[in-house]
Amino acid sequence: MINQYLEEAKRELVNGHAKKRHPFRYFVLATSDGNTPRLRTVVLRKTFSDLSLLCFTDDRTQKISDIKHNPAFSALFYNPKKQLQIRLEGTAALITDSTQIESYWHTVQASSRKDYTTNRSPGTPIAAPEAVNYSSEEQHFCAIKLLPNTMEYLQLSRPNHIRVLFSKQDQDWFGQFLVP
Numbered sequence: 001m002i003n004q005y006l007e008e009a010k011r012e013l014v015n016g017h018a019k020k021r022h023p024f025r026y027f028v029l030a031t032s033d034g035n036t037p038r039l040r041t042v043v044l045r046k047t048f049s050d051l052s053l054l055c056f057t058d059d060r061t062q063k064i065s066d067i068k069h070n071p072a073f074s075a076l077f078y079n080p081k082k083q084l085q086i087r088l089e090g091t092a093a094l095i096t097d098s099t100q101i102e103s104y105w106h107t108v109q110a111s112s113r114k115d116y117t118t119n120r121s122p123g124t125p126i127a128a129p130e131a132v133n134y135s136s137e138e139q140h141f142c143a144i145k146l147l148p149n150t151m152e153y154l155q156l157s158r159p160n161h162i163r164v165l166f167s168k169q170d171q172d173w174f175g176q177f178l179v180p
C-alpha cells in the first residue's frame with residue numbers, strides 16, 4: 001500500500017518536466033551558504049529514474065556559490081488541484097562534464113538562451129530593466145543535478161491527510177507513514 005504513494009510522487013515529478021503546464025514544473029529550491037537559507041523558484045528540466053532532478057541556472061548566481069560551500073538542498077513542489085505536496089532533501093551536484101553541458105545547452109530554447117549571457121551577474125543592481133546588456137560571445141549556463149535521499153509525500157484530504165516519509169537506501173526507497 002505504501003508504494004502507491006511513492007509511484008504517485010514519481011509520476012507527478014516526471015509530469016513536472018514532461019507536461020508544460022503541470023504545477024510541478026516550477027518548484028522552490030532551498031540552498032544555504034551554511035548560515036542563511038535562500039529560496040527561489042526554478043524550472044524542473046528533467047526527472048531521472050532514480051528521482052534525481054535537473055535544473056539550469058547562470059553559473060554566477062548565489063545558488064551556485066551556496067552549493068559549492070554546502071551542497072545540501074531542499075525542494076518543495078505543490079499541486080493545488082490535488083492538494084499534494086512533495087518535499088525532497090539531499091545533495092546538489094554541479095554538472096561539469098562539457099559534453100553533458102553542451103547537450104543540455106541545446107535543449108534550451110533559442111529565445112531563452114540570452115538569459116545566460118548577461119554581461120553582469122544575476123542580482124547586480126541596475127538603473128532600469130532596460131539596462132541589462134547581453135554578450136554575444138560568452139554564456140554562463142550551468143546545470144545542477146539534485147540527488148535526493150529523502151522524500152516526504154503529503155496529501156491533504158478528508159477524512160484523513162496522508163503523510164509518508166521515504167528514505168533512499170542504496171538504490172531503493174523505503175517508506176514510513178507519519179502523523180500529518
